[in-house]
Amino acid sequence: MATLTFPTSLPNFQRLFPDEIACADYLEDVRWPDGFVCPLCGWTGEPYRFRxxxxxxxxxxxxxxxxxxxxxxxxxxxxxxxxxxxxxGIAARTTGPTYEELYSGEWQHLGEVENA
Structure with missing residues (x-):
């Protein structure tokens, strides 16, 4: 799995994520680095997309x-x-986790364990 780069400055951020579609594409790559897998039926392949x-x-x-x-x-x-x-991105640079960890929910689960 290739590591996705996350911008470290506002100008780089704006270049990488100019719109919602670019952000969605990035999130999809973080969530399914090897391609879409339906969480409901397990099917793999190219999903339908909505403009x-x-x-x-x-x-x-x-x-x-x-x-x-x-x-x-x-x-x-x-x-x-x-x-x-x-x-x-700001939180990741100030608290330590990678963007992928924040997105995947690992930090959310860590907080739940610490609060238990």
Whole structure:
């Protein structure tokens, strides 16, 4: 698996993530580095994409939708991807985890364990 680079400055961030589609593409690569796998039926392949919903992918097998943010700290937010990624990028640089760890929910689970 290749490591995805995350920008370290605002100009680099704006170049890498100019719009919601670029952010969604990045999140998809973080979530499924070897390609989409439907979390519901296990099908692998290229999902259907919606032009007006860059954060939603539809399985070509079971026809169910999957949000890129499902199961992550972003799942209940209405904040646009590029704004949320900016916040996560700042958090990653100041607290230590990689962006991929923040997105994957590892930090969320760590917090739940520490609070138990």
């Amino acid at each position: 007006d919903k860059p954060g939603v992918l539809r399985c070509r097998n079971c026809k169910r939708d999957t949000r890129l943010t499902a199961g992550t700290i972003m799942q209940d937010t209405r904040t646009p991807f590029n704004a949320f990624q900016s916040v996560l």
